[in-house]
Structures are given as C-alpha cells and as structure tokens.
Amino acid sequence: MQELTTTSYGVVRDADFFDKAKGFKAITGAEVISIDRENKSIQIKMLKTGETIERFYNKLVIATGATPKNPPFPVTENPAVRTFTRPDDAVNFRKLAETGQIGNAVIIGGGFIGCELMGACAELWGIETTLIEAENQLLPFAMDPEMAVIARREARRNNINLLTGARVEKIDTDTDGNPTVHVQGHEPIKTDYAFLCLGVHPNVSLAEHCGLDIGKTGGIKVNEFMQTSDSDIYAGGDCVESTHQLSGKEFYIPMGSLANRHGRVIAEHIAGVGRPFPGALGAVLIKIFEMNIGSVGLSETTALKNDINAMAVWGSFPDKPDYYPESSTFTLKMIFDKDNGHLLGLQAAGKGDICRRIDSFSVHLQYKATIDNLLDFEHGYSPPYSEALDPLHHLAGMAKAKLEGYEIANPEEIRNYLEDSIIRLDVRETDEANAEPAPLKSNGETFPIKTIPLKELTNRLDELDRNKEIHIICKRGVRSYQAARILKSAGFERIKILGGGVQALL
C-alpha cells in the first residue's frame, strides 16, 4: 500500500512532500464543510481538534472524487461484505486471502472493478469465485454484447461461476456469521466474502450546498475550462460530469487519466492560459486473466441510442506476423457512421497487443477522422512488431466493403442464427477446418458446415444452392471477403460474412 502513495523514487507523497518539492501547502486531517461564495471563503473542520477555521480564496478548485454506489437491495451489516475502492479494502482482504481464510468469494457487479477483482481472487489467491451481474453481459459500460462475450468465455475458462442477467435480492448473514447472497431464481449462495462493485457516484454535496449546477448525470457541471457555474470555482476529477467528444452528450466517466488532464487545464486557466478541455472519448483498458480488453469512443449500442446511424465491422488479427512464435491474436470491432463515414469507436479483446490500436484509434477520433483518414494511417512497421498493413487498415477496408453492400455480420449472430435454409460455407483449407471446426450451434445442436477452400471456390460453385442464403466462415474474416467477391460476381445474392472469423468465436 505504501508503494501506491510514494513517488517512483520512493518518497511518500505527504503534505511535507507537496510543500517542499512542489511548493504548495496541503492541509490534511481537515474537512471542508461549506463554501461561502459571497465572501469567497471556505469553512474547514479540523478533524483532530474539532475546531473550525476559515480560509479565503480567489480561485477555488473542487476535487471531491467519487464514492461507491449504495446497493439497490438490502444488506445486513457484516465485515465480510465490503465495497472495493480504498487501499484499505485491498489490504484488509489481502490479509484474509493470504492466510487462507477465504475459500470462496462473491463479486456483485461485472464492470471494471468487479472484473479486475475476479481476476485477482481466482488467479492470485486461488479463491473459488462467483461474479453476479444484473445486465446480460460483462462490462456493459464499454463493450457491445458480442465483444463482451470474449470476456465471458475467458472468465469461464478460468472457472469463474458467472451469473449474468441475475438480480441480487438481498445479502444477509447466516448462523455462522458468513454472508449469504440471495439471487432471484437461484439457490442462496453462502460465501466467505462478498464484494459490492456497483460503480461509483460523484461526491457533489459540497458543490450542491453552495448552489453550483449539478448535471443530469449527477456530476458537477463544468464548462470547457473546467469552471463550474461560478467562474471562480473550478472542478475536476471523479466529481465532474464529462462531455463526450463525439456525441456531444454528457456522461459520467471517472478515470484517473482524465483527472490528471483536468488538473493541467484548471492550472493553466487560473494562470491565464485559456486552453480548453476537449471532452472525453472514453478510452478504457482492462486485463481479465490473459485477455486484454479495451474500448474507445462510442459503442454501437450507445451510438444507436444517440440516433447515430451506426454500422460495425469485425476482424481478428495477429499482432505481428504469424511466423513469429510470440504472435498473438485479438478481435476488433470498429463502429462508424453509415451516413458520413466518420469513425465512432473501437473495441478490442484478445491476447495480442490491443493497447497500441486503442491508442492510435483514439487519436483518429480526437481529430474527427473518417474511414478514408484511417486508410492514410502510417503505422510503425517492422516484422518483429507488426505486419505491413495494420489491423486498422484492414478494418477501414472492411468498412468500405460493408458500405458497398457486403454484409459483414456480428460473430454471435452468425454463431446462433442457424436455420436450415442457410448454407454455412467454410472457405479455409480442409486441414485447417478439420483441426479447428467452427463452433456453430443452436440449442446445443451443431449444424453441418460445407468446406470449400478459397482457391477451389471458383471451380466448385455448382455445389452451392443459389436459393439459399450463404454464411461464409474463415479463420479471421479476410478470406471470407475474397470468397464473397467471387460469389457476388457469380451472381449469388444472399451472402453474409462472419466478421472476425472462427477466431472471434473461440
């Protein structure tokens, strides 16, 4: 825990450090109880002595942070039912876990904190872990359902007991003092420890009491210079509401990275340099076991909710050429505006290097890029690090193909949409297709798949019934597109490509 509050060179970031190294005075053990905007003063209660002091300001900055949300169900007080926000929470739990006092744990909430905690419990401490999420998917804030499935599969592979779409009714304590979690439609779950990871809400009571505007999302309303409705009072960090750079809509996104940048914008504005904060794009990353997951921009779900005519493509890619043994695969989903070709968002999941793609896509979004701009991206190329075309170039190409009428479909949609009137055409080599069959099934029933390697397709078109819809499958989604071109020019009309290929289904 000490490590988290020291600088990288081992000096504790305490009041003395800020005074000596940074040149400003920090008053600790002190709670601001009110702001008097008329007199430009704040009232401070000194926690040790109980005395109240007053300080005057020219400019004031509110950075009151956020607090875990209260559960929407009754919880019997129990030291083994906790939120997970402060370093104390971690230290506490760690002590119990490391001394073998936790055999199993329940995590309520499948957002970022819940998912990270799930990894820590199962991997670090070998705890039998259950995760309960009210939505039908993990990470609903950042990922569309068919991408979140990749996180779900990874959790299952790591023996997490996962309940999604599950509503907790209450947590009570059984006779031996342990918490019991009651979930609608399930047997009660007795556990050694229960975590409440239901997200956070901004701490705004101080701002609210002195009459500052609070936004619809619950955060303090600020303008582009991070000024509240009182221009002498700024606010930043987890207590403010953000504006999304793409939708222009307000949203709440408590992220340390944004908080740091807020700080600079506020300091510069106070110092007389008027550089605005551009709003947020929602760039997030999370590690779930061996899986790297990330997202930036608008999800397809959010874009559609905002009446944006969103369209998406999917692809799976190696993060460096296949002939490198350390090459790893990941799946990307790119969301764009069908009407004007503007990029909207990118979602990534897999073992390979996704950070690089989330970051470079984020920069494209910063400049309101279009699909064509993405084709002009010059990535760093050299075989130990990348292929001659970056995955983002391929996604841009797929987006153009989709706009021209090639149907590139959602991996989960293809997996389950398996009526008998459909031909499932695998265009991989026969060896490949046999070694790793496409996991397509509906209600437990596996449907037959016809394999015709891409190279043989032109000569074997008569094996395909022109009256049926054809779903084309390959390893990553690239060959399917070639195959679709061949079928289209041969007059086939109802064709769908499995976006991301078999790789996206594993």
Next chain:
Amino acid sequence: MQELTTTSYGVVRDADFFDKAKGFKAITGAEVISIDRENKSIQIKMLKTGETIERFYNKLVIATGATPKNPPFPVTENPAVRTFTRPDDAVNFRKLAETGQIGNAVIIGGGFIGCELMGACAELWGIETTLIEAENQLLPFAMDPEMAVIARREARRNNINLLTGARVEKIDTDTDGNPTVHVQGHEPIKTDYAFLCLGVHPNVSLAEHCGLDIGKTGGIKVNEFMQTSDSDIYAGGDCVESTHQLSGKEFYIPMGSLANRHGRVIAEHIAGVGRPFPGALGAVLIKIFEMNIGSVGLSETTALKNDINAMAVWGSFPDKPDYYPESSTFTLKMIFDKDNGHLLGLQAAGKGDICRRIDSFSVHLQYKATIDNLLDFEHGYSPPYSEALDPLHHLAGMAKAKLEGYEIANPEEIRNYLEDSIIRLDVRETDEANAEPAPLKSNGETFPIKTIPLKELTNRLDELDRNKEIHIICKRGVRSYQAARILKSAGFERIKILGGGVQALL
C-alpha cells in the same frame, strides 16, 4: 523460406493462387523489356523460351522495386561477400552458419538491414560480429546522434565490434580464399563472411527508358494518385519517390507498409475513386537485441536542414507503473517547431513498449498536430498497461516548459560538456544516486556531482554557487524540472536540465 511466400493459412502465393483466389492472371518467368507508351503496349521476354510477346494496356502499374546499392569501393568477387536482400541470401548464409562454418562476420553498413543482421548473427548463431558504418552513428536515416547512441551501447553490450565513422577502402580475398576487409586507419579484417548492407536504390530503368519523369532522389516521380508523368501509367512500392507529409520535400523511403497502401490508392484510382496518397511520415521500427527502436516524422537534423526552427525535448519513462515487475523503461525524443508549436517527430529507444507511442504520435502528425493537441490525447489507461498520464503528455509538458525558457538539454551533450565552471546537481534521493551514479565523464575523467534530494533543495540553496551554471540531473528528467522551477524562483539563472535523466545515459 516457404513460410515467407505462403499465406498465413499455408497456401503458396503463386500464379495459380492469384488467379483462383484473387481473380487475376500473373505471368511469371517473364521480364518486361520495354514500354511502348504510344501504342500502349509492353514487350515481354519469356525467360524460359527466349521468345518475346506483346501485351496491350489501358492502365499500367510499375512496381519494379529496388536493388542493393553498389559499394563505393572495389570488391574482389567472392561467394562469401554478399548483399542481403533476397530470401536466397538468408537461406545461403543460414546453411553455413548452422553448420558452424562462420566463426566471424563483417557487416558493412549500420542502417536497418545491417543492424538487424548484426542481431541475427550474434544472437541466433553466436558469430563474432563486426559492424562498419561510414557515418559517426548507427541508423543515420532515422535517428539523431544522441538517440542512436542507445543502439550503439546495446550493440557494445552484446559484444559487437563496432566501427563508426569508418571508411572501407576495399574488400579482397586472401590466400585461403576468405574475404579481407580493408578499413582506413585500421588493421585489415580477415573474415569468414562479409555483408554489403549499403541500402537500396529504386529500379527505374524501365520507367526511364520510356521517358517517364524520375525524381531527384532517383525514384519514379508520381503525383498524389500514384500516377507517373504519363497519367495511364502508375507506379508504387520501392521504385517511387515519396513526398514527406511534414516538410513537403521529396525523399526515398522503401517500406513494405507504404507499398501496401500505394497498391490500394492505385487500384481505387483505376476503379474511379479519387482518394489521394497523403505522402509519407517515415514511421520505422527496428529491434536491436533487447532494444526496441523507432522513429516517425522528421529528425532534428533533417528538420534543421530543411530550415525548420526545430527544438527538442527528451524524457525517459516506464511503460507501465513502476510497481509492476514487468515494467520497462524507454527514452523518447520529441522534435517540434519552435515558431508555431507544430509537432515534427518522435524517436524512441529502450526495452519498453515504444510501438504504441510511435503509432499514436504518427496519427498526431497525420493531422498536423501542435503541442496543445498532444495534451488533449486520450490514451487507454489502466495500471496493467499504462500510467495515468502517457509519456506523450509529459513530452508535451516539457516542450511547453522549454518554450517558456527552461533549458532541457541533449543527454549526450550534458554527459560530455563538463567544464569545471559547471555544477552538476543530482536531485535524486541519496540512496538512489549512490546506487546508480550518473555516468558523466570527459576524456575519461569523472567530474564531481553534488547530490541534494529534491525535497531538501529549498533549504539547501546556499550550498550552490550562483555564479556557476547548474546542470540538473535525476532519474528520468521529471524531478529535474521541479528542481529547475525551485532554482529559477530563487533567482538562479543559468540552469540546464538533463533530458531523459540518468536513464538516457545507461
């Protein structure tokens, strides 16, 4: 070798593959000997039969690639003196190396191919390797001298015999048939194998003979749609000259990544879609032993040559928080335009994840970004992957500080510029400074360094002589900046900060 010419799913990319899978006819074993622009035809010599055939075109694409440059010194013909360009070259050498027939090798040329080959020789096959470069540094095309030093140190750590600023006079063969490399001012170097890695030049004779314009750099001149001076003839790949997106000047940069994108622009233009190629930014990556090295945009040297008022800052950074055991450090140099704050280039070297930064910086360059735009970059944040502020944010902050008058100096400059009139002030903690002393020396003589930890600086200012220039040193360059602020506000005037800190000197 087969792996390099097959698709990722194991199908050989031969004429039949292109015909069946991609739908176009490839004629192999055929050399185009002339282009008749008037009749819009090409004359093809069939290499097997010797017969000449003619084909007519509406649109023609020239992609004749590049050939290794001839050495500017005499070379006696010898099978053990070879260039390194075609897969054959690798296969040939590999056979000898793997059967223990190569005890030592000489590589002439310290550009990309030479440096990669150096790694392969020493690491893969344990060959005693000498590298000879005419310039005073490795990688002169991509890196400024003080950043190239990082590659040099890595080569030395791996026992490479490195001769820079060294001119080869000739290569002859000694009595036992082995090559001997004669270098000005050195003893002749007897070797088992010598590689000529002197770069490549574009193959333009076909284009030249039919009267197409050739650029000053030697590549075929093309417009933004990759059309040559004859609008029905396109050219792309390693045979064309590129325009730099930032300087607007022509340069020659043969890269597979650009060639791939040329292909798309050409195909789209022929198909009637007029999307221009934006020019090149020169994004390159190279792995030298354990060191990741990369560059994008203009180097400081090139920018100054182009009369751009270039300025630079340096910083060293961990690629993820220090408390992660797998955190690695790298050093970055950012070049920007002093007159208007536009970003010009980024150079990176170190063990950490540099690709991510090269790529995201490249996107900023694509949109002609300024330092302020870089502060608005929203990177993907989560502790397993990154810190709350990205290294690019820190560089932007340093650039602003430098524009305000803080002198941030070149690591190599500080290391060697050690007159007695200068105080070298180390502001790291005493333990830290003792554990890893700053390697400062001039002519073998180590100069005294005064250590005052940052936190004690305010109280110990009287230990510093105000008449002397002060060079501030820390681990990565961040604390030095804080220290400079303290000294400046105490009235010290002649202050320099070691960009990148001690980390940049290791």
